[in-house]
Amino acid sequence: MELYNYFRSSASYRxxxxxxxxGLDYDYRAVHLARNEQFNESYAAVSAARLVPLLRxxxxxxxxxxxxxxxxxxxxxEPPLLPPDAAGRARVRALALDIACEIxxxxxxxxxxxxxxxxxxxxxxxxxxxxHWVETGLEVVERQLGARPARFCHGDTPTLADCxxxxxxxxxKRFDCRLDHVPQAMRVFDAxxxxxxxxxxxPERCPDAA
Numbered sequence: 622m623e624l625y626n627y628f629r630s631s632a633s634y635r636x637x638x639x640x641x642x643x644g645l646d647y648d649y650r651a652v653h654l655a656r657n658e659q660f661n662e663s664y665a666a667v668s669a670a671r672l673v674p675l676l677r678x679x680x681x682x683x684x685x686x687x688x689x690x691x692x693x694x695x696x697x698x699e700p701p702l703l704p705p706d707a708a709g710r711a712r713v714r715a716l717a718l719d720i721a722c723e724i725x726x727x728x729x730x731x732x733x734x735x736x737x738x739x740x741x742x743x744x745x746x747x748x749x750x751x752x753h754w755v756e757t758g759l760e761v762v763e764r765q766l767g768a769r770p771a772r773f774c775h776g777d778t779p780t781l782a783d784c785x786x787x788x789x790x791x792x793x794k795r796f797d798c799r800l801d802h803v804p805q806a807m808r809v810f811d812a813x814x815x816x817x818x819x820x821x822x823x824p825e826r827c828p829d830a831a
Contacts, residue, residue, distance in 0.1 A: 622647040625667070625675040627654045628827035631725060631788035632686040633674040637827075638784045639690040641818035643697045647676075651829035654730055687721055690781055702781045713775050716765055716782035720789045724758035728792070748796060755789070755798045759806055762786065766805035772812050779813060787813050791824060 624640065624647045626633030640647055652658050652673050659671045668675050668684060676683045676692075683689045694702045703710045726732070728751050736742040736750060766774060774782035790810045793800060800807055813819045824830060 623650050623677040624648070625650040625652050625664070625677075626673045626827075627652055628824045628830040630654065630673050631792050632672075632721075634788035634791065634822065634824060635686040635721075635784045636674045636676065636689050636693075637822035638779075638787065638819055639693050639702060639781075641822050642700060642702065642779060642784075643693055645693070645697060649828055651827075653829060687717060687781070687785070690784060694781070700778065702779070702784065704775060704780065709775060712765075712769075713780045713782045716762060716774050717785040719762050719765065720758065720785045723761070724755055724789060727754040751796050752798045755793045755796070756802070759789070759793065759798075759800070759803045763803040763806050766809060770805065772809075774809055779816065779818070783809065783813050783819075786810065787819055 622640075622645065624633075624636060626637065626649070628651070652664055654673065658664065659668070659673065665671055667677075667682065670684060672684065674684075674686055674689060676689045678692075678696075681692075683692055690702060703713055733747055733751070736747050737744070742750070769775075771777065773779050774786060786806065787810055790800070790806065814823075
């Protein structure tokens with residue numbers, strides 16, 4: 622397997638965590654988004670969207686982090702990243718989507734660049750935009766976690782939801798977001814970071830972080 626990713630991409634981090642939890646080896650292919658390497662012709666030939674992550678597994682070329690993780694869960698079922706019951710799977714997916722669809726799209730690099738370069742938003746205003754959507758979005762996740770407290774997002778083992786939560790907390794810390802209002806989310810974050818799969822794949826440990 623080959624994983625095309627960028628060390629600071631939270632979506633890429635989600636997939637690195639999933640691969641590590643599954644114990645799967647892969648070749649790391651760096652695509653530096655800040656240097657616009659995603660627009661190089663060589664990568665454009667692989668990725669129609671010119672985004673990361675992208676996983677190549679034999680003849681399969683897969684995009685979108687949540688789709689990739691579910692593919693890994695179907696092709697390498699152990700350990701499972703989704704619960705065995707339909708209601709549990711729906712809850713885990715909902716938690717993941719609360720972050721991947723409601724928080725992350727408003728704050729990814731493309732949006733931040735558009736705010737600054739096209740709309741001429743100041744750096745301070747851009748950061749306030751970022752913090753607002755992260756902090757209010759995590760409040761939703763906090764309420765979900767508080768309704769059914771567990772060691773991880775759902776139960777005693779990491780799931781798809783944990784793979785998505787941890788990278789978002791990393792980004793929140795990077796942009797100095799307030800996190801004291803989400804103690805359940807931070808408790809789950811700490812439980813995750815005690816595991817090698819989360820700790821060893823963190824952004825600063827990636828080959829392209831230098």
